[in-house]
Amino acid sequence: MSFLSARAMTGGYGATDILHGCAIAVERGEIAVIVGPNGAGKSTAMKAIFGMLRLREGEVRLDGEPITALSPQERVRRGMGFVPQVNNVFASMSVAENLEMGAFIREDDYSETMEQVFSLFPILYEKRAQAAGELSGGQRQQVAVGRALMTRPKLLMLDEPTAGVSPIVMDELFDKIIEIARTGISILMVEQNARQALNIADKGYVLVQGRNRYTDTGEALLADPEVRRTFLGG
Template sequence: MTGGYGGADIIKDCTIGVDKGEIAVIVGPNGAGKSTAMKAMLGMLTIRKGHVRLGDKDITALTPQARVGEGIAFVPQTSNVFTGMSVEENLEMGAYLRRDDIRQTMAQVYDLFPVLKEKRRQNAGELSGGQRQQVAVGRALMTRPSVLMLDEPTAGVSPIVMGELFDRIIEVRDTGLAVLMVEQNARQALEIADRGYVLVGGVNWREGTGEELLADPEVRKSFLGG
């Protein structure tokens, strides 16, 4: 993918991929094009060159809403819950495109995130930051996606909560979904990643398994504190 926001290209021949049952992580310095790459895949900006494919289907020309219909779910970094609604109402909002019985999916979300079942009548705005993130991920799962995209899911949470969120993300992957996330906490994210991409200046600087990138001396020196 090559593109930007109308001026100079921010991502240049950038390639990102994730398979079902995998976690892929995009890391890199601020301004590297991580969020731009994700927005391009979501259809939130026009790419000048390249393609976005979901399975065997080219979805490059589809709107963001049409991509949701094809199986992509996105959790933004901020403003990702309806604070004045209950947890359960938030989850129901995630199923707004569906016309079938959502109760089984709701039960699956509560199995993944037991704290949400416990607080299902409580307003999302009253929850902790980590619990709100679980609501946001749960709402995305209500669309029954094949790909779950997360933009910095651990931003602003404590190390303990970060670990808990990553544990839940692993559980989501283990249900067979493809999980793609942009993450500033590079070391912790690569520890759970099946594959990782390091973007620098909008290009693929390094890619490999999470384990390979953690062991790469240049990655360690540049992004992981040596």
């Protein structure tokens, strides 16, 4: 069984189902990317996996253990880290305080993890005393990812990590995501910049109306003429 296994996910908001039998799996140290048109259910799938959306059918397992009934907080303790697309930093708090908030579940000395975050994102060390709300969009994303890493996740979930940033910053963030995955952390990411995201993905999922349309390696999806024509702009 995959490290993360979300199977037959069906659910949505109120009486309306957004997901229809959706399945997502991620192996250890793998980068998996969910792409698709607007309204395809990409962020909904992420919320369902993280426990922010109750499923009507289906199950989610992490490292072989069923977690479908667990709250998001309990899933964090099991090894999930989630970075939402918006409102993902405490704007009035300093960079260092934001990172410390990520260690709220820990009872051990987290200074080594903070050093690792500063090593991964050197600009955060330089601006550690500055309010997170004063940073650029790309720097705030680094704070949000860094705070999630402070929980020492086994699976890091990123919802549109490059939304609103420049192409240069996007490339830098993708490089950092690759670096994180190389440490053995699994990555599950929703991304509108589909071509660039699939270029770094070990596995890609194309969702359409809450259903799996295509599943393959990132390389294979980029090479698929139908995927390119329909979802990647040719």
